[in-house]
Amino acid sequence: MDNATIEVSGLRKRFGPTVALDGMSFTVQPGRVTGFVGPNGAGKSTTMRVVLGLDTADAGTALVGGRPYRQLRTPLRQVGALLDANAVQPSRSARNHLLWLAHSQGIGRARVDTVLGQVGLAAVARRRAGGFSLGMRQRLGIAAALLGDPPILLLDEPVNGLDPEGVIWIRGLLRSLAAEGRAVLVSSHLMSELQDTADQLVVVGRGRVIADANVTELLAAAARGRVVVRTRAPETARTELLRAGATATVTGPDTLDVAGPSAERVVALLTAGRVPVAEVSAYQASLEEAYLTLTRDAVEFQAGQVAR
Numbered sequence: 001m002d003n004a005t006i007e008v009s010g011l012r013k014r015f016g017p018t019v020a021l022d023g024m025s026f027t028v029q030p031g032r033v034t035g036f037v038g039p040n041g042a043g044k045s046t047t048m049r050v051v052l053g054l055d056t057a058d059a060g061t062a063l064v065g066g067r068p069y070r071q072l073r074t075p076l077r078q079v080g081a082l083l084d085a086n087a088v089q090p091s092r093s094a095r096n097h098l099l100w101l102a103h104s105q106g107i108g109r110a111r112v113d114t115v116l117g118q119v120g121l122a123a124v125a126r127r128r129a130g131g132f133s134l135g136m137r138q139r140l141g142i143a144a145a146l147l148g149d150p151p152i153l154l155l156d157e158p159v160n161g162l163d164p165e166g167v168i169w170i171r172g173l174l175r176s177l178a179a180e181g182r183a184v185l186v187s188s189h190l191m192s193e194l195q196d197t198a199d200q201l202v203v204v205g206r207g208r209v210i211a212d213a214n215v216t217e218l219l220a221a222a223a224r225g226r227v228v229v230r231t232r233a234p235e236t237a238r239t240e241l242l243r244a245g246a247t248a249t250v251t252g253p254d255t256l257d258v259a260g261p262s263a264e265r266v267v268a269l270l271t272a273g274r275v276p277v278a279e280v281s282a283y284q285a286s287l288e289e290a291y292l293t294l295t296r297d298a299v300e301f302q303a304g305q306v307a308r
């Protein structure tokens, strides 16, 4: 999609004595889900508010599709955002809330019913939004973000308040929006929420980017070529593998992690040693592990600085 990028460069922002943004810089590319991760207070919401022109930075620039948000003539058609699921008039129905938004941006009524269907709220569209659960308000907020069919989406903690079915639904939705070529920026303070969703991770802490990395490469790096073996004789397997120079750790009653040899070599060694093997597979790192791999260098660097 044209103009589907977010470029954040050198953003600085203070709230009194609090430094919220301390040189925040990153780019969000089209066709991918970019996870924006970091602990509470790291500056994720402030960055999104600056990108959306709701807050002004003390320094730096934030561009959506190459322009500052405030210069966009029909912003909802260019950028969809979910910041606060509670930003709904409680007395309005879901449908009327969306109709009002659509009208303000010259978007047709038909689009309202389309997005209500897309987020699974068609059946409750005429109910007062004030009576909605947090999960339903999240869905309504996402419907509002999708209203202008924008090439760029910013969602602040969209998984918050969703039940397991809702979490699976939003993962699929985010993936399909990215597959259509949109730029999708999703914040979370929980790495696990971004598992199977994010293609790129921008990890932030204390108002700046700690790491910006491709998830596939990150998971491969965290897996370090390890192999998982399932066997009813893990100790025998371990002895056999250690003898061949591998590193092997028993991780459960019938499993061990092996580092060094390839999966094929592990099968060959265990077969030669007559160890019964139920399964040999590549180790799948979790995003949590990848995160720890990624932030370890940054943490060590900071610790080193403190020690000096």
Ligand SMILES: Nc1ncnc2c1ncn2[C@@H]1O[C@H](COP(=O)(O)OP(=O)(O)OP(=O)(O)O)[C@@H](O)[C@H]1O
Binding pocket: 015, 018, 019, 020, 038, 039, 040, 041, 042, 043, 044, 045, 046, 047, 189
């Ligand atoms: N309007 C404000 N007034 C004063 N301080 C603020 C304001 N908005 C944010 N801050 C402070 O700026 C810092 C960054 O906050 P921000 O909400 O951007 O972080 P976050 O990463 O989005 O965290 P969370 O996951 O809790 O939303 C925090 O220390 C926060 O307390």
